[in-house]
Amino acid sequence: MPQSDILSVENLHKSYGKGNAKSVVVDNLNFSLRRGECFGLLGPNGAGKTTTLRLCLGLTAPDSGRIILAGQSIPANARQARLRVGVVPQADNLDPDFTVSENLLVFGRYFGIPDTVISARIPALLEFANLTAKKNAGIAELSGGMKRRLMLARALVNDPDLIFMDEPTTGLDPQARHMIWQRLKALVSQGKTILLTTHFMDEAERLCDRLAVIDHGKMIAEGSPRSLIARHIESEVVEVYGEGARIWGDNLGRHQSVRVEISGETVFCYTNDAQQLLTSLHMTSDVRFVHRPANLEDLFLKLTGREIRD
Amino acid sequence: MASSSYALPSFSLRFRPIWQRNFLVWKKLAVASVLGNIADPLITLVAFGYGLGSLLKQIEGIPYINYLGSGSICMSIMMAASFEALYSAFSRMHVQKSWDALLNAPLALDDILLAEMLWAASKAMFSGLVILGVLLCLQIGLNTHTVLVLPLLFIIGMTFASMGLVINALARGYDFFTYYFTMVLTPMVFLSGVYYPIAQLPDWLQMISRILPLGAAVNLVRPLILGAWPVAPVRDLALLLAYCVSGFYLATVLTRQRLLK
Numbered sequence: 001m002p003q004s005d006i007l008s009v010e011n012l013h014k015s016y017g018k019g020n021a022k023s024v025v026v027d028n029l030n031f032s033l034r035r036g037e038c039f040g041l042l043g044p045n046g047a048g049k050t051t052t053l054r055l056c057l058g059l060t061a062p063d064s065g066r067i068i069l070a071g072q073s074i075p076a077n078a079r080q081a082r083l084r085v086g087v088v089p090q091a092d093n094l095d096p097d098f099t100v101s102e103n104l105l106v107f108g109r110y111f112g113i114p115d116t117v118i119s120a121r122i123p124a125l126l127e128f129a130n131l132t133a134k135k136n137a138g139i140a141e142l143s144g145g146m147k148r149r150l151m152l153a154r155a156l157v158n159d160p161d162l163i164f165m166d167e168p169t170t171g172l173d174p175q176a177r178h179m180i181w182q183r184l185k186a187l188v189s190q191g192k193t194i195l196l197t198t199h200f201m202d203e204a205e206r207l208c209d210r211l212a213v214i215d216h217g218k219m220i221a222e223g224s225p226r227s228l229i230a231r232h233i234e235s236e237v238v239e240v241y242g243e244g245a246r247i248w249g250d251n252l253g254r255h256q257s258v259r260v261e262i263s264g265e266t267v268f269c270y271t272n273d274a275q276q277l278l279t280s281l282h283m284t285s286d287v288r289f290v291h292r293p294a295n296l297e298d299l300f301l302k303l304t305g306r307e308i309r310d
Numbered sequence: 311m312a313s314s315s316y317a318l319p320s321f322s323l324r325f326r327p328i329w330q331r332n333f334l335v336w337k338k339l340a341v342a343s344v345l346g347n348i349a350d351p352l353i354t355l356v357a358f359g360y361g362l363g364s365l366l367k368q369i370e371g372i373p374y375i376n377y378l379g380s381g382s383i384c385m386s387i388m389m390a391a392s393f394e395a396l397y398s399a400f401s402r403m404h405v406q407k408s409w410d411a412l413l414n415a416p417l418a419l420d421d422i423l424l425a426e427m428l429w430a431a432s433k434a435m436f437s438g439l440v441i442l443g444v445l446l447c448l449q450i451g452l453n454t455h456t457v458l459v460l461p462l463l464f465i466i467g468m469t470f471a472s473m474g475l476v477i478n479a480l481a482r483g484y485d486f487f488t489y490y491f492t493m494v495l496t497p498m499v500f501l502s503g504v505y506y507p508i509a510q511l512p513d514w515l516q517m518i519s520r521i522l523p524l525g526a527a528v529n530l531v532r533p534l535i536l537g538a539w540p541v542a543p544v545r546d547l548a549l550l551l552a553y554c555v556s557g558f559y560l561a562t563v564l565t566r567q568r569l570l571k
Contacts, residue, residue, distance in 0.1 A: 057414065093410050106334065109331075110415035111415055111416060158415075
């Protein structure tokens with residue numbers, strides 16, 4: 001294992017249940033995180049993202065495979081490894097009986113950090129989370145965005161090398177999401193490593209240096225966002241909708257695109273040169289359209305399909 | 311960790327910050343919390359002690375209020391420890407997800423269970439001390455043997471905390487705890503010689519009574535408060551410890567199977 005990998009996962013398998021009820025949640029996963037990068041784990045609901053995080057933290061034992069986190073073998077030395085790790089789980093679990101500052105103090109004690117050291121760190125953590133004015137507020141007084149920022153500050157109380165973030169911006173408004181993104185970028189620029197799960201493709205595209213798309217517990221693509229898009233998908237997309245979209249798609253769009261996908265009343269035309277499509281659309285009535293570069297969401301939908309996952 | 315969920319609990323001092331967390335919360339509401347835990351036993355003591363005591367006068371040569379007071383302190387410890395290990399621990403484990411946050415820190419589930427068990431025993435002890443103070447004010451327990459009651463009360467608290475954590479590990483919601491209170495703890499009170507000597511019961515009930523942890527607790531604590539020595543201290547202490555140790559082990563196994571799958 002190269003020295004620069006802070007987390008490496010090899011041939012990881014995990015399943016629940018036995019016999020006919022057996023369901024494979026993680027199916028031969030391999031990936032590793034280099035120090036100082038933001039690595040995204042993408043996948044539809046139920047793809048195995050959260051289970052993978054739990055396995056990496058040593059909260060559940062794999063059926064087989066090897067995990068090395070912060071130089072420690074997992075799950076055998078999971079507690080030691082977690083000394084160097086911060087975790088922001090999917091659901092906020094702040095302590096409702098304590099104020100904002102007390103939440104940081106009490107959590108720091110779980111790492112065996114002396115009170116004086118934690119107290120010295122708290123002002124900077126509050127500043128980072130933009131919560132200085134709320135330091136003596138109860139948790140019930142905080143908005144959703146503030147709670148998430150406090151969760152992030154709490155995950156930093158031990159000055160971790162690696163931060164696990166499980167869907168950090170789910171349920172937040174756009175302002176709050178942008179604020180979290182800005183903080184995560186600041187952390188990466190400080191040299192922290194981030195392992196992020198998300199199903200927001202704009203978030204992954206914006207934040208991640210590299211990402212892995214997993215589905216049904218299997219890795220289906222890995223690389224930088226731009227290289228993945230370039231490798232798997234045409235460079236331009238024309239989205240066509242409106243009353244005449246389907247007819248136009250069947251008669252003309254299909255022949256002028258490399259690939260066409262239909263979702264509801266929208267026709268997605270994938271191409272490397274949209275000029276011909278645009279010319280034909282300008283001459284068609286009853287349609288509206290958007291021409292844009294291909295993005296991570298197009299890649300994601302191509303790889304994992306358009307069916308709803310529960 | 312299915313394979314290792316049967317491993318013996320690992321004990322370490324890492325439980326301290328978790329215990330301290332619960333203590334901090336308790337401190338914020340200490341007066342209300344202790345009042346809540348002792349109101350019921352004190353009302354029982356006054357109502358039964360004086361109400362029934364005016365008719366009964368003496369049991370086994372002891373004034374009824376002394377008899378009741380020296381037994382009901384064990385019942386109070388049992389109730390306080392059980393409430394904490396059930397309702398409070400369940401809300402930390404399942405509702406607030408505080409345990410999940412602890413597991414993301416460098417703590418193990420075993421540390422959390424040890425902390426919760428010792429905390430529930432500690433909280434019960436705080437209530438027990440106040441009740442003991444009330445008894446002393448009533449001139450009950452004014453003798454040197456009473457000092458030995460203190461460690462016993464803590465052991466009784468640990469025993470019922472451990473048993474409560476077994477139920478906690480199995481619970482799907484708060485309603486589940488009602489069964490434990492109405493079908494296990496309440497009958498145990500009536501079979502353990504808190505209100506009247508178990509010699510009053512039919513033989514088969516006396517047989518059951520002899521293996522109940524609260525019965526053992528009362529057998530140990532009552533004579534000490536009344537200035538005498540327990541009749542079978544080794545047997546009763548061993549019984550209490552058996553419930554405590556096996557309860558804690560079972561709670562550890564079941565909670566691991568619940569949370570670490």
